[in-house]
Amino acid sequence: MRKVAVVGVGHSNFGVRKDVNIAELTWEAVKEALEDAGLTQKDIDYVPVGSYGFWYEEPLPAVVVTEYCGLVPKGHVHCESACATGSAAVHLAYYRVASGLSDIAMAIGFEKMTEVDTPTAVEFIGRAGSYIWEFENFGMTFPGYYALLATNHMANFGTKEEHMAMVAVKNHYYGARNEKAYLRREIKVEDVLNSRPVAWPIKFFDCCPINDGAAAVILAAEEVAKKITDTPIWIKGVGCAGDTGNIAKRENLFSIRSAQLASQQAYEMAKITPQDVDVAEVHDCFTIAEILAYEDLGFCKKGEGPKLIEEGQTYVGGKIPVNVDGGLKAKGHPIGATGCSMIYELTRQLRQEVEPERQADIKKGIALAHNVGGTGHSCYVTILGRD
Amino acid sequence: MRKVAVVGVGHSNFGVRKDVNIAELTWEAVKEALEDAGLTQKDIDYVPVGSYGFWYEEPLPAVVVTEYCGLVPKGHVHCESACATGSAAVHLAYYRVASGLSDIAMAIGFEKMTEVDTPTAVEFIGRAGSYIWEFENFGMTFPGYYALLATNHMANFGTKEEHMAMVAVKNHYYGARNEKAYLRREIKVEDVLNSRPVAWPIKFFDCCPINDGAAAVILAAEEVAKKITDTPIWIKGVGCAGDTGNIAKRENLFSIRSAQLASQQAYEMAKITPQDVDVAEVHDCFTIAEILAYEDLGFCKKGEGPKLIEEGQTYVGGKIPVNVDGGLKAKGHPIGATGCSMIYELTRQLRQEVEPERQADIKKGIALAHNVGGTGHSCYVTILGRD
Numbered sequence: 001m002r003k004v005a006v007v008g009v010g011h012s013n014f015g016v017r018k019d020v021n022i023a024e025l026t027w028e029a030v031k032e033a034l035e036d037a038g039l040t041q042k043d044i045d046y047v048p049v050g051s052y053g054f055w056y057e058e059p060l061p062a063v064v065v066t067e068y069c070g071l072v073p074k075g076h077v078h079c080e081s082a083c084a085t086g087s088a089a090v091h092l093a094y095y096r097v098a099s100g101l102s103d104i105a106m107a108i109g110f111e112k113m114t115e116v117d118t119p120t121a122v123e124f125i126g127r128a129g130s131y132i133w134e135f136e137n138f139g140m141t142f143p144g145y146y147a148l149l150a151t152n153h154m155a156n157f158g159t160k161e162e163h164m165a166m167v168a169v170k171n172h173y174y175g176a177r178n179e180k181a182y183l184r185r186e187i188k189v190e191d192v193l194n195s196r197p198v199a200w201p202i203k204f205f206d207c208c209p210i211n212d213g214a215a216a217v218i219l220a221a222e223e224v225a226k227k228i229t230d231t232p233i234w235i236k237g238v239g240c241a242g243d244t245g246n247i248a249k250r251e252n253l254f255s256i257r258s259a260q261l262a263s264q265q266a267y268e269m270a271k272i273t274p275q276d277v278d279v280a281e282v283h284d285c286f287t288i289a290e291i292l293a294y295e296d297l298g299f300c301k302k303g304e305g306p307k308l309i310e311e312g313q314t315y316v317g318g319k320i321p322v323n324v325d326g327g328l329k330a331k332g333h334p335i336g337a338t339g340c341s342m343i344y345e346l347t348r349q350l351r352q353e354v355e356p357e358r359q360a361d362i363k364k365g366i367a368l369a370h371n372v373g374g375t376g377h378s379c380y381v382t383i384l385g386r387d
Numbered sequence: 388m389r390k391v392a393v394v395g396v397g398h399s400n401f402g403v404r405k406d407v408n409i410a411e412l413t414w415e416a417v418k419e420a421l422e423d424a425g426l427t428q429k430d431i432d433y434v435p436v437g438s439y440g441f442w443y444e445e446p447l448p449a450v451v452v453t454e455y456c457g458l459v460p461k462g463h464v465h466c467e468s469a470c471a472t473g474s475a476a477v478h479l480a481y482y483r484v485a486s487g488l489s490d491i492a493m494a495i496g497f498e499k500m501t502e503v504d505t506p507t508a509v510e511f512i513g514r515a516g517s518y519i520w521e522f523e524n525f526g527m528t529f530p531g532y533y534a535l536l537a538t539n540h541m542a543n544f545g546t547k548e549e550h551m552a553m554v555a556v557k558n559h560y561y562g563a564r565n566e567k568a569y570l571r572r573e574i575k576v577e578d579v580l581n582s583r584p585v586a587w588p589i590k591f592f593d594c595c596p597i598n599d600g601a602a603a604v605i606l607a608a609e610e611v612a613k614k615i616t617d618t619p620i621w622i623k624g625v626g627c628a629g630d631t632g633n634i635a636k637r638e639n640l641f642s643i644r645s646a647q648l649a650s651q652q653a654y655e656m657a658k659i660t661p662q663d664v665d666v667a668e669v670h671d672c673f674t675i676a677e678i679l680a681y682e683d684l685g686f687c688k689k690g691e692g693p694k695l696i697e698e699g700q701t702y703v704g705g706k707i708p709v710n711v712d713g714g715l716k717a718k719g720h721p722i723g724a725t726g727c728s729m730i731y732e733l734t735r736q737l738r739q740e741v742e743p744e745r746q747a748d749i750k751k752g753i754a755l756a757h758n759v760g761g762t763g764h765s766c767y768v769t770i771l772g773r774d
Contacts, residue, residue: 001487054441058518060469063632063764075627077475080465082447088464099485100388131445240462245450261460377450
């Protein structure tokens with residue numbers, strides 16, 4: 001298999017972006033990625049485009065976006081894996097370059113959600129569990145699903161609402177220091193605990209916001225990558241697993257099996273252990289999800305996630321800094337963009353070029369992205385390495 | 388790059404399938420593909436799922452389908468490239484196996500369209516040109532787009548309505564002999580000419596029908612493939628190109644540039660010429676599209692497509708048999724399934740196992756599939772070989 005590196009990354013500002021349409025929004029990320037790599041559109045061979053929304057007026061968003069970004073007549077494909085859509089785009093670009101079919105590919109992820117009639121966007125996301133069985137019969141929506149995971153974790157491991165609140169506090173702390181983030185202000189544990197209940201124990205500040213954004217990642221094969229940049233960031237391992245869409249069928253409700261499987265695949269491929277990871281991006285759609293991720297990824301044992309956040313080990317300077325760009329919680333979660341945004345952040349972390357207060361200590365030169373689709377219907381894990 | 392072969396194919400009956408939901412429909416194809424390969428779900432590493440529809444009640448159809456088909460916890464991704472969606476799924480499976488990440492992958496394509504409120508399905512397809520500019524401003528829909536291509540071809544090359552009708556007659560002739568096809572009856576040139584106008588010169592019998600169906604293709608890496616089957620059908624070449632979604636910006640309206648580019652890529656990779664192809668599946672969404680395909684793929688010179696059908700050269704026994712399974716025209720076009728259906732047919736053609744009247748003469752052992760998205764917004768070409 002050919003070695004493949006990230007050679008350029010770009011990221012729009014995440015937020016309420018009524019100033020741009022999907023093509024203009026995406027161009028912000030594509031332009032930055034091309035400039036970062038010192039390439040032009042002509043250099044790109046292939047373009048996977050990730051977006052979840054079927055709410056756009058254009059039913060072929062990949063066509064509109066690639067055309068506006070000057071990527072005609074490059075081959076493209078539109079992909080979706082629920083909230084892991086952005087990672088799916090990165091992985092497809094990776095397969096294509098690793099296979100030898102392309103030397104350079106660009107993964108694009110974008111979403112515009114704030115101009116969708118809000119009940120509709122939220123309802124559609126709610127349906128993305130098991131629609132007919134759980135949504136129609138039991139009225140389950142996403143905060144409800146994650147509330148089930150949270151109460152199970154509480155019952156089994158003594159996790160407290162305060163632990164979840166600490167995740168929000170950390171992620172807002174870093175979001176306030178990330179110029180691309182949406183919610184750029186710090187909050188306190190009390191703010192979370194006193195915020196209005198959404199689905200107990202999940203409260204308003206335990207939830208990530210939906211918003212608008214785009215990110216782009218350029219991948220290149222080894223020989224080409226070395227010509228493009230002095231700081232290629234290598235894809236060391238990838239993993240991808242699926243699971244039942246029906247949460248009632250899960251073995252337990254305090255872990256995400258697809259995340260465990262996908263990370264095992266990625267660790268094995270990269271020939272590393274969780275302890276080798278210097279910095280991670282994990283899918284904190286709700287604060288409990290970040291705690292589950294600590295455990296499912298092996299950063300600590302099952303049930304010890306709350307202790308990890310309580311001890312501050314997932315801050316910069318701790319054992320394993322997590323979501324030090326603000327995570328979904330403070331950056332916001334424009335669905336298709338999130339996975340590409342994670343790779344953007346980790347690439348810049350490994351290059352040691354982020355804002356100093358957010359820069360993790362890079363020792364082994366390894367970073368990990370964990371992107372969950374639905375309630376674990378799919379999970380994509382990507383391991384990056386400086387060497 | 389690893390050599391990759393088709394080792395199993397499956398196909399549901401195409402038609403009005405109100406007897407099954409999307410998962411049950413897809414299982415018909417998946418079951419047949421697994422049996423054809425002599426494999427079980429456990430052997431499959433990775434599953435790209437192609438469907439276009441955003442009209443399903445389940446907004447994550449890939450999750451529902453993979454779970455019902457027993458493919459949990461395999462990694463999956465949902466992909467879309469308009470009417471070329473099925474080929475996109477095949478290509479993603481191919482990249483994954485060629486890269487070395489998977490030994491065996493299964494591409495699935497499906498669509499259910501007959502239970503969608505008909506104006507809605509047709510309107511959504513209509514929007515899949517350039518929605519804001521051409522649909523809203525000029526009222527363009529798909530028959531209208533292809534009527535523009537047809538009238539341009541007529542004006543430039545003297546193509547007649549009769550030539551287009553001959554394509555329909557051929558494809559119905561073979562559809563009548565394909566047990567998986569939807570419209571299993573022969574028609575005459577007069578039937579086409581006398582059918583009601585849709586967008587002149589396109590009449591009712593020049594249009595393919597939308598319907599319901601699924602198809603599945605299992606790919607395996609060389610060493611594994613040889614253990615699975617004595618008749619592996621190799622992927623010799625692939626090509627994929629995009630183009631503007633705005634037909635008003637095309638260089639001309641008598642060819643599909645993305646098809647020309649994608650086929651050039653595929654021929655180059657396979658190291659063959661168009662004259663080496665024994666049998667082809669082309670995207671005959673409208674009869675004129677098949678004539679354009681003859682030319683864009685190099686089976687004849689530009690402008691000589693009408694002569695090719697007039698001389699019967701695209702029947703079995705002719706220079707290059709095309710759509711001898713009925714094509715989109717007689718099989719129907721369940722969007723996501725079509726690309727996989729093409730590979731199903733060509734695999735069986737190269738194995739020489741189709742109904743005798745439809746079996747092409749296999750000389751060089753080469754077959755080609757051409758699958759167009761939109762009006763050429765994308766095109767995927769796949770070349771298969773017996774050796």
